[in-house]
Each structure stands twice: as structure tokens, then as C-alpha cells.
Amino acid sequence: MIHKFSMNSMFIVMDINSGAIHTVDEMTYKLLEHAHSRADLDNTRMFLETYGGEYPEADILSAIEELKEAAGGGALFAPDIYEGYTGGKNGGIVKALCLHIAHDCNLRCKYCFAGKGAYNGERGLMSADVGRAAIDFLIERSKGRRQLEVDFFGGEPTVNFDTVKEIVSYARRREVEYEKNIRFTLTTNGVALDDSLMDYVNRHMRNVVLSADGRKSVNDRMRTTLGGGGSYDAIMPKFQKLADSRGQENYYIRGTYTRENLDFAEDVKHLADMGFRQISMEPVVAEKGADYALREEDLTELFRQYEILAEEMLKREQEGRGFNFFHFTVDLDGGPCVIKRLTGCGAGMEYLAVTPEGDLYPCHQFVGQRHFIMGNVFDGISDNGARIRKAFSACSVYAKPGCKSCWARYYCGGGCAAAAYFQSGDILSPYSLACELMRKRIECAVYINAVKVLTT
Amino acid sequence: MKHIHTIKPASFAKILQRAGCGECQTSCQSACKTSCTVGNQICENSRINKPVVNTRA
Numbered sequence: 001m002i003h004k005f006s007m008n009s010m011f012i013v014m015d016i017n018s019g020a021i022h023t024v025d026e027m028t029y030k031l032l033e034h035a036h037s038r039a040d041l042d043n044t045r046m047f048l049e050t051y052g053g054e055y056p057e058a059d060i061l062s063a064i065e066e067l068k069e070a071a072g073g074g075a076l077f078a079p080d081i082y083e084g085y086t087g088g089k090n091g092g093i094v095k096a097l098c099l100h101i102a103h104d105c106n107l108r109c110k111y112c113f114a115g116k117g118a119y120n121g122e123r124g125l126m127s128a129d130v131g132r133a134a135i136d137f138l139i140e141r142s143k144g145r146r147q148l149e150v151d152f153f154g155g156e157p158t159v160n161f162d163t164v165k166e167i168v169s170y171a172r173r174r175e176v177e178y179e180k181n182i183r184f185t186l187t188t189n190g191v192a193l194d195d196s197l198m199d200y201v202n203r204h205m206r207n208v209v210l211s212a213d214g215r216k217s218v219n220d221r222m223r224t225t226l227g228g229g230g231s232y233d234a235i236m237p238k239f240q241k242l243a244d245s246r247g248q249e250n251y252y253i254r255g256t257y258t259r260e261n262l263d264f265a266e267d268v269k270h271l272a273d274m275g276f277r278q279i280s281m282e283p284v285v286a287e288k289g290a291d292y293a294l295r296e297e298d299l300t301e302l303f304r305q306y307e308i309l310a311e312e313m314l315k316r317e318q319e320g321r322g323f324n325f326f327h328f329t330v331d332l333d334g335g336p337c338v339i340k341r342l343t344g345c346g347a348g349m350e351y352l353a354v355t356p357e358g359d360l361y362p363c364h365q366f367v368g369q370r371h372f373i374m375g376n377v378f379d380g381i382s383d384n385g386a387r388i389r390k391a392f393s394a395c396s397v398y399a400k401p402g403c404k405s406c407w408a409r410y411y412c413g414g415g416c417a418a419a420a421y422f423q424s425g426d427i428l429s430p431y432s433l434a435c436e437l438m439r440k441r442i443e444c445a446v447y448i449n450a451v452k453v454l455t456t
Numbered sequence: 457m458k459h460i461h462t463i464k465p466a467s468f469a470k471i472l473q474r475a476g477c478g479e480c481q482t483s484c485q486s487a488c489k490t491s492c493t494v495g496n497q498i499c500e501n502s503r504i505n506k507p508v509v510n511t512r513a
Contacts, residue, residue: 018466028459063459075466082468085476096482113490147479147500153489183481187489209489254488285490326488329496332464336497339476341468344494351482363484410468411495419491434491442495453463 002077003407004032007307007447014446016407017082020075021332023450027055028063038077041068082338083398092381092389094141096149096346097134098353098364101126101157101164106191107231109223111258111292113285117155119355119368125160126356131167133377134354139178141380148175151185152205153353153364158192168204185209189223190235190242198242206250210239213255214267214281221260222292240275248277252326258284258292265305269312272323280326283437285365285419294433303440310444314451330411330445341397344413348374348392360385362392365418391427392417400428402435411442477501 001016011029013022024032030051035041047060070076103124105117117123135150142148150171152164168184175182186201187209201208212235213219220230243251253276257264264281271279283302286293294302309325316322335341345351348362352374360374360381361367374385381389397403397414406412415430415438423431479500 013460015466017468019464019468019471020462020466021464023461023463025459059459066457066460069457070460070462073466074469075462078466078469093478095478098484145478147481149482256490280488282488282490326496327493331496331498334467334471334499336480336494336499337471337476337501338468340480340497340499341494345484346482347484350478351484364489411493413494416491438491438493441493445495450463454461 001080001407002032004029005443007443008311010447010450012443012446012450013076014407015070015076015078016410017080018075018078019410020070020078021446021450022070022075023454025063027051027059028067031060031063031067035067035077038068038071041071082342085339085342091143092141093143093145093350094138094352095145095147096151096351097138098151098153098351099126099131099134099157099167100154100353100355100364100367101131101152102155102160103356104159105154105156105189106159106226107156107189107223108226108228109189111222111256111284111286111290113365114155115368119155121368123155124356126163126354126358128163128166128170130354130356130358130377131163132170133358135167135171135174135182137377137380138182139174139180142180146179146181148180148182149185150182151187153187156189156191157186158188158197161192161197165200183207187211189231190238191225191231193235193238193242198238198245201242202245208242208246208251209280210242210251210253211255212236212239212253212271213257214261214264214270218261218267219255222256222258236274243276243278248275252278252280254280254282254326256282256284258286259294259298260292262298262301263305264302265308265312268309268325272316272321277323278326279323283434285422288423296433299433299436302437306437306440306444310448314448317452327441328445328448330442330449332446332449338410341410341413343396345416347417348389348395362388363418365416366421395427400430402430402432406435406439408435408439408442411445412438471499 004013011024013024103118171182183206185207186205189211216232219232223231253271268281353361353364353367358377361372366372374388375382397409403409403414417427419431419434420429421427
């Protein structure tokens with residue numbers, strides 16, 4: 001399978017099964033319109049009849065020879081040999097936990113998938129006992145894995161930060177005892193950040209995710225305080241200070257765009273203008289019918305915005321003021337192994353979420369959907385949890401009809417199971433709008449890489 | 457070649473040989489929390505250049 005696209009007069013061909021990526025001239029790009037397999041390249045007569053009037057015969061023939069050479073070298077129309085390498089065989093290992101430190105929040109963001117922090121349930125704070133049990137559960141279930149991850153999430157985890165500190169302290173002792181390396185991440189809205197908290201974060205958190213949506217008007221429309229005012233002025237100077245104090249590395253400032261700011265490239269640019277170098281901007285997760293939910297009819301504009309962003313990133317990099325955009329970061333020189341590419345995010349298997357009460361869920365987005373409770377940190381995985389785990393472990397790209405034939409499958413990993421479930425009721429049916437955006441982002445990422453390769 | 461410029465050679469079959477150690481970062485832990493992406497993840501094996509162990513075998 002190949003996927004080809006053009007962007008800004010560059011013609012790009014991706015060989016999906018080998019991972020090879022080529023740029024070609026326009027004529028070769030057109031020839032490939034009529035080639036769907038290696039065997040099609042032998043149909044010289046068809047190519048000459050179709051394009052003989054448009055291009056010199058010698059050029060067509062030499063292009064066909066080059067395509068055959070690429071195919072012969074396994075870099076074009078390579079066969080799919082990966083179906084046997086699907087998930088479900090990790091032996092019940094859990095290596096990452098998302099700890100819901102607080103089902104409460106000191107902001108009232110209008111689009112919050114966490115139901116303003118409470119996840120459709122009671123507001124609550126995680127106790128240190130639950131946190132410590134979660135660490136014990138993780139260490140036990142991680143078996144031979146050494147690199148473990150714990151994300152302090154919410155709601156807003158800083159409203160219960162003493163518990164975070166207790167958990168970190170406990171985990172540090174346990175990781176030495178069990179020869180593990182636990183990497184902590186804090187996701188925060190920034191309201192409670194002060195010098196003391198920043199100092200702690202910089203000493204203990206490998207990664208920090210800072211939530212802000214970009215321009216003041218955009219941020220303040222959605223990310224409001226308890227009193228209904230905007231949060232931009234209170235958080236942005238703190239985020240700038242924290243990002244600088246980390247050397248502009250090992251963090252992301254992460255925004256959400258909605259139907260109310262379809263020109264989200266301006267928000268990314270604004271964050272870059274504010275000095276941030278690690279930026280993520282995500283399409284909103286919204287209930288069907290919400291005013292701010294993205295719609296199919298918005299896709300043309302959203303695609304245009306991603307293209308604007310790609311060009312802007314290249315321009316700024318040339319000017320010596322580049323920044324990273326999470327979804328345009330694709331490691332073309334290596335990247336994850338094929339199993340990772342086939343099995344995706346690991347939700348419900350190696351990645352679980354823990355509520356303040358200690359209940360286990362497949363991921364943070366399922367929290368509050370009580371039929372998805374997989375057990376708890378004290379008693380482990382329940383029978384229901386084992387059934388859920390089995391369902392998620394079967395969730396490779398080959399189990400999803402929409403993914404099996406999608407060119408983006410090895411870059412996307414099958415999409416978000418929660419988005420699939422909330423849109424269709426089935427974790428195996430990816431959310432089509434998210435798929436469209438994912439494909440566009442991958443094209444932009446590949447384009448950026450191609451430009452860089454060709455200009456260095 | 458005149459018509460084709462390969463900016464990235466075929467690599468998936470090669471990395472299959474080191475597949476599945478499971479030490480890499482969980483996708484959703486890094487930044488997104490709402491959408492799955494794996495293409496931007498870093499292989500822990502290649503990062504620290506340690507011997508390859510396939511613990512799923």
C-alpha cells in the first residue's frame with residue numbers, strides 16, 4: 001500500500017508497510033495514480049498511452065524503472081507482514097498509571113471532559129493510602145518492565161498536592177527497592193503554581209503538561225475561574241516562568257481548540273510568541289450536539305490551519321525561533337517498534353487510570369463510566385476487569401476494519417478507544433472526524449520532515 | 457535517481473527485529489490525553505542503546 005499527497009508543490013509518496021518515504025516529481029506522482037501494486041509497474045503500455053502526450057516517452061520509462069528499483073528494494077508496494085505481531089500478549093503487565101489526585105478543580109472550563117473535575121460523580125480527593133496502594137499495584141504488575149510512568153491528573157492535582165508529595169516520596173523509596181525508574185508527569189491548569197511548587201515540580205516531575213488554549217480571548221472564553229472570569233492573566237506568567245526554569249524542555253503547553261476557534265493555528269503561534277517551545281493543541285472532546293463540538297463541515301478549515309501551522313514552523317525554524325508541535329513530531333529515522341504501532345496507546349492493558357477512591361479504569365477518559373471499572377488498587381484486577389482487559393488487548397489496528405485499510409495506521413496506532421466508544425459505543429470503531437484530523441497531521445509532519453531533509 | 461528522492465528508507469521490517477520490549481512511553485502520558493498518536497514516540501531501546509530484549513516472546 002502506498003499513500004501519496006502533495007503539499008506546497010511537493011509530491012510525497014509514503015510506502016506504508018515498509019515505512020519508506022519518497023518525494024517524486026509531478027510526472028512520477030501521476031504515474032502512481034495508476035499503480036496499485038508492484039505488478040502494475042510492468043504495464044508500460046498503459047503508462048505510455050495515458051501520459052505519452054503529456055511527457056516524453058524516455059522520461060516515463062526512466063521513472064518506471066526507478067519505481068521498479070524502489071519496489072525491488074522493498075521501499076515501494078512492500079507487503080504487509082505484521083498481522084501476526086498484534087497485541088494481547090504482554091502477560092498482564094501494567095506500566096503506566098494516571099492518578100486522579102483530585103476530582104475537583106479550581107477552574108470551570110466549559111469543555112471539560114471531566115465534568116468540571118468531578119467525572120460525573122462526587123467531588124473527591126485521593127488519599128495518600130490510595131496513592132501508595134497504586135504505586136504498589138504498579139510495581140507488582142509491571143513485572144520485568146523497568147521504565148514506569150505515573151501521571152498526576154485530575155480535575156486539578158495541585159488542589160491536593162500534599163498527597164502528590166507523599167506519593168512521590170513513597171514511590172522513590174519503592175523504585176530503588178525494586179530497581180524501577182518511575183517517571184512522573186504533572187498535568188496542571190497553573191492556578192496554584194508558585195515558586196515553591198515550581199521548585200518541587202522541577203526536582204521531581206520529568207514532564208509537565210500546562211493547560212492553556214492560546215490567545216487571551218480564546219483561553220478566557222473556555223477556561224474560566226470559579227467566579228466566571230478568565231484565567232489567562234493569572235496563569236500565563238507562571239507558565240512562562242516554569243517553562244524557562246526547565247530550559248524549555250520536558251514540558252508541553254497544551255491547548256484545546258473548539259468550533260469557537262477554528263483558526264487555532266493563531267493560538268499555537270501565540271503560544272510560540274509567548275516563548276513556549278513545546279506546544280500541543282488538541283481537538284476538543286465534546287458531547288454530540290455541543291455548540292463548540294467540531295463538525296465534519298469544519299474539516300476543510302481545520303486542514304488549512306494545520307497547513308498554515310506547518311509552514312509557520314518551517315519559517316520560524318529558519319529564523320532561529322523554531323518550536324515543537326506535539327502532533328507534527330514524527331521520528332522518521334526510527335520511532336517506535338511495530339508492536340507499538342499496531343497496539344496504540346495501551347489503554348486498558350499497560351495503561352490504567354485510578355480514581356480518588358482507588359478504582360481502576362481503562363484510561364482517564366473512561367472514568368465515571370462505572371461499567372468500565374476494572375477493579376481497584378487494593379484488590380487488583382477484578383473478573384470484570386479481566387474481561388475489559390481482554391477486549392482492549394484485542395484492540396490492534398488489524399481488529400478495526402477502518403484501520404486495517406488506513407494508510408495512517410502505523411503512525412496513529414488505531415486512534416483513541418475512548419473517542420471511539422463515546423461516538424459509536426464500540427472501542428473498535430474509531431471516531432471518523434478524529435481520523436481525518438490524524439491523517440492530516442501525519443501528512444503535515446511528513447511534509448515538514450521532507451522539507452528539512454531536502455534543504456539540509 | 458532522477459525522479460525519486462528517498463527521504464526515509466524502508467525501516468519497519470528492520471525494527472520488527474527489536475519489537476516489543478515495552479519500555480517505551482505510554483502514548484497518552486506525554487501531552488495529548490485525548491488522542492492517540494504513536495508515530496511521535498521514541499523507542500526506549502534506541503534511546504539508551506541497550507541490548508534488545510523481547511519480553512513478549
